[in-house]
Amino acid sequence: MATNLKPVDVVVVGLGAAAGVAVLPLTRAGIKVTALEAGSWMQPGDFKADEIHNNVRRRVTTGTKVWDEIPTFRVSPDQRARQGAAPTMMNAVGGTSIHYYANSWRFHPWDFKVRSETVRRYGASAIPKGSTVEDWPLTYDDLEPFYDTIEYEIGVSGKAGNVQGKIDPKGNVFEGARRREYPMPPLRDTDFTDMMQAAARKAGFHPHRSPAAINSQPRNGRSACAYHGYCDTGGCHVKAKNSTAVTTIPAAQKTGNLTIVERAHVTRILTDDNGKTTGALYVRDGQEFFQPAKVVLLASYTYENVRMMLLSKSKAFPNGFANNHGQVGKHYIGHWANREVTGLFPADLNIWYGANAQGVVVNNWAEDNFDHAGLGFIGGASLTVNHEVHPIAASAMPTFGRAPQWGSKWKKFVSQNAGRWLGVYAQCNSLPYENTWLDLDPEVKDKLGDPVCRITSGPKVNEPRASAYAAKKAEEWFRAAGAIEVITVPNAEGPNLSTHATGGTRMGLKAESSVVDPYGFAHESPNLGILGGSTLVTHGARNPTLTIQALSWRTAEHLVKNWKSIAG
Amino acid sequence: MKETPITRRTVLAGATLIPLTAIRRVEAQQPGAAPAPAMNAEQRKILDAFIDRIIPKDELGPGAVECGVGDYIDRCLADYLAAEKPLFLDGLANLDVFALRTQGIAFASLTADKQDAVLTAIDNNQAPNLRGFFNRVRRLTLEGMFGDPVYGGNKNFAGWDLIRYPGAKLAVGPEDQSMKTPPKPFRKGLYGAGENHGH
Numbered sequence: 001m002a003t004n005l006k007p008v009d010v011v012v013v014g015l016g017a018a019a020g021v022a023v024l025p026l027t028r029a030g031i032k033v034t035a036l037e038a039g040s041w042m043q044p045g046d047f048k049a050d051e052i053h054n055n056v057r058r059r060v061t062t063g064t065k066v067w068d069e070i071p072t073f074r075v076s077p078d079q080r081a082r083q084g085a086a087p088t089m090m091n092a093v094g095g096t097s098i099h100y101y102a103n104s105w106r107f108h109p110w111d112f113k114v115r116s117e118t119v120r121r122y123g124a125s126a127i128p129k130g131s132t133v134e135d136w137p138l139t140y141d142d143l144e145p146f147y148d149t150i151e152y153e154i155g156v157s158g159k160a161g162n163v164q165g166k167i168d169p170k171g172n173v174f175e176g177a178r179r180r181e182y183p184m185p186p187l188r189d190t191d192f193t194d195m196m197q198a199a200a201r202k203a204g205f206h207p208h209r210s211p212a213a214i215n216s217q218p219r220n221g222r223s224a225c226a227y228h229g230y231c232d233t234g235g236c237h238v239k240a241k242n243s244t245a246v247t248t249i250p251a252a253q254k255t256g257n258l259t260i261v262e263r264a265h266v267t268r269i270l271t272d273d274n275g276k277t278t279g280a281l282y283v284r285d286g287q288e289f290f291q292p293a294k295v296v297l298l299a300s301y302t303y304e305n306v307r308m309m310l311l312s313k314s315k316a317f318p319n320g321f322a323n324n325h326g327q328v329g330k331h332y333i334g335h336w337a338n339r340e341v342t343g344l345f346p347a348d349l350n351i352w353y354g355a356n357a358q359g360v361v362v363n364n365w366a367e368d369n370f371d372h373a374g375l376g377f378i379g380g381a382s383l384t385v386n387h388e389v390h391p392i393a394a395s396a397m398p399t400f401g402r403a404p405q406w407g408s409k410w411k412k413f414v415s416q417n418a419g420r421w422l423g424v425y426a427q428c429n430s431l432p433y434e435n436t437w438l439d440l441d442p443e444v445k446d447k448l449g450d451p452v453c454r455i456t457s458g459p460k461v462n463e464p465r466a467s468a469y470a471a472k473k474a475e476e477w478f479r480a481a482g483a484i485e486v487i488t489v490p491n492a493e494g495p496n497l498s499t500h501a502t503g504g505t506r507m508g509l510k511a512e513s514s515v516v517d518p519y520g521f522a523h524e525s526p527n528l529g530i531l532g533g534s535t536l537v538t539h540g541a542r543n544p545t546l547t548i549q550a551l552s553w554r555t556a557e558h559l560v561k562n563w564k565s566i567a568g
Numbered sequence: 569m570k571e572t573p574i575t576r577r578t579v580l581a582g583a584t585l586i587p588l589t590a591i592r593r594v595e596a597q598q599p600g601a602a603p604a605p606a607m608n609a610e611q612r613k614i615l616d617a618f619i620d621r622i623i624p625k626d627e628l629g630p631g632a633v634e635c636g637v638g639d640y641i642d643r644c645l646a647d648y649l650a651a652e653k654p655l656f657l658d659g660l661a662n663l664d665v666f667a668l669r670t671q672g673i674a675f676a677s678l679t680a681d682k683q684d685a686v687l688t689a690i691d692n693n694q695a696p697n698l699r700g701f702f703n704r705v706r707r708l709t710l711e712g713m714f715g716d717p718v719y720g721g722n723k724n725f726a727g728w729d730l731i732r733y734p735g736a737k738l739a740v741g742p743e744d745q746s747m748k749t750p751p752k753p754f755r756k757g758l759y760g761a762g763e764n765h766g767h
Binding site: 195 | 621622623624626628631648684687691706707710711713714715716718719727728730731732733734736737738739740741742744745746747748750751757758759
């Protein structure tokens with residue numbers, strides 16, 4: 001029998017990248033927030049310059065909840081789904097913002113209006129077959145103030161390409177207008193970033209440096225990046241990566257209004273007979289508790305958010321929380337993002353050190369930045385090259401047909417070339433489709449006996465075409481940089497389990513085609529807000545975290561302004 | 569067989585060659601503590617013969633055996649990959665069966681040329697039951713050869729020296745990110761310099 005706890009104003013489920021920012025405007029407004037987090041605090045000393053620890057064994061987590069509920073995956077409904085090998089999320093205060101690359105992008109204005117802009121420019125027939133894409137219920141301009149807030153609250157380094165319409169070729173000339181420059185300049189320029197920028201210009205492209213939620217200079221009492229090269233799937237040993245664990249969460253704690261419950265494994269969201277949520281049920285150290293609240297903010301990873309909704313059945317919601325219209329799990333997007341193009345260079349690149357977000361990006365072939373007439377697809381891909389290559393990953397290099405994969409000849413090849421190759425990270429604009437959704441797996445269960453999330457991801461035409469088109473451009477870029485070999489190996493199946501999983505409880509105007517309203521509150525349960533990638537409507541050609549954080553702040557601010565009507 | 573580095577973005581794509589049990593989290597030792605051996609002497613002999621052909625000792629320096637890759641793999645199977653151990657030991661036994669069938673002698677007793685012939689046959693998909701095992705051993709060999717020495721492999725940083733990875737340091741200045749004058753090897757891992765730990 002669950003122990004009933006004292007009611008609070010807001011209970012947050014999952015204190016990671018999303019809720020980690022939302023708690024700040026809430027607690028500043030005097031609202032009492034209790035955050036239930038499956039993991040616990042991590043400290044700089046927990047993070048290691050160790051590829052086996054971080055990348056091979058994936059030890060940067062506290063607790064094993066995510067390991068016990070790894071989703072299953074299949075490409076068609078007649079298949080039995082197989083469980084993935086490793087989780088794409090983690091458990092800790094700060095969540096995946098602790099070990100992410102920290103590439104911190106605004107989505108492009110086009111991403112918010114894919115349907116209407118495509119119909120306007122190319123006609124209705126240009127919308128990919130089977131896609132359920134809609135315009136977002138908000139525009140880039142609506143979100144711009146919140147992007148700005150997040151960039152300054154957590155700290156993002158970068159170079160603006162469009163400040164109030166004034167274009168600067170040193171930044172991203174394709175971006176939507178921003179009100180002001182980034183709070184910090186980009187991470188360190190190197191010979192490598194200089195070389196790749198010069199090559200991109202030679203190819204006629206418009207390169208710029210990656211925007212990163214990493215301090216390029218000391219800020220707010222924390223140090224600048226130490227460039228040691230273990231940022232990817234690792235945590236920052238000098239607190240230079242601006243995870244919510246070192247930025248907005250400590251700031252919210254200072255208000256005295258935030259209570260963090262570590263090791264709280266939330267199992268259900270509860271509701272009354274009218275569909276209003278009453279709080280969250282959780283297990284902590286073997287004991288079950290019920291935390292009543294006026295408002296619940298569900299803020300875990302996309303797979304966990306959808307799973308929690310589907311598990312939380314009640315009299316009001318017999319098919320899962322706020323799912324009387326059958327929309328929970330629909331419109332899921334697995335981000336089409338790969339390293340398909342690989343180049344071999346004639347000299348050592350010396351990219352061992354540095355951060356993944358210490359990169360160079362080309363956006364000419366993303367979104368609607370080029371004419372798609374006659375191309376047979378919409379959208380495209382951003383192309384990124386970056387620092388931070390680890391020795392095991394480097395040695396697992398392709399041999400470009402120049403050597404076998406083992407033996408003395410391979411050893412000679414890899415001794416020469418492990419430091420001379422590079423992949424382009426191509427991230428596509430990705431859309432939701434009828435043949436792609438999330439539900440509960442009928443067989444695989446976690447330790448508590450609850451089914452895990454199941455991904456069904458059918459074949460697509462648009463994204464692989466866009467990816468192939470961008471790959472040709474990446475090949476041009478590498479040739480211009482002096483690559484002596486370039487190969488492209490298409491990923492035919494597309495995204496499997498993803499660290500960029502989005503959609504599944506998308507936002508929209510109608511309960512018939514979306515789960516949450518334009519401010520992130522459920523159509524069917526107005527005091528349940530959803531934060532995280534699951535609310536996204538389309539996926540831009542870039543990393544999603546900054547957009548998720550901007551939306552989270554916006555949801556929190558909306559809640560503060562409308563407290564009486566939502567919590568009442 | 570083409571391999572791409574396993575990044576977090578390609579976790580599943582990159583993991584398709586690896587059995588599900590392989591990177592599942594199990595409670596494991598701290599780096600440095602050597603558990604009881606997972607393989608018996610016969611099994612270890614087969615493995616050492618195998619990894620010696622993946623990365624041989626030659627004019628470029630020590631090979632996988634000399635670098636302690638066998639120790640790395642044994643320690644993995646003893647705890648972190650304990651769930652994979654039965655499958656892995658089956659693989660070693662099957663390799664011997666295949667060598668006996670095609671060459672008439674147990675794998676470890678073959679000449680290097682004949683061992684290469686056996687492995688080439690597997691690499692060319694002539695022994696479907698060994699395909700996954702071959703990829704797994706190759707992958708673990710790379711981990712042992714190029715991972716931090718604290719895990720038992722990469723002895724004296726010979727793996728890192730081979731590919732000119734300078735070593736792990738906690739703060740990296742602009743000069744260390746130069747292409748014109750790349751940093752010299754300083755042979756340090758996170759856990760220190762010099763000898764392997766835990767022996």
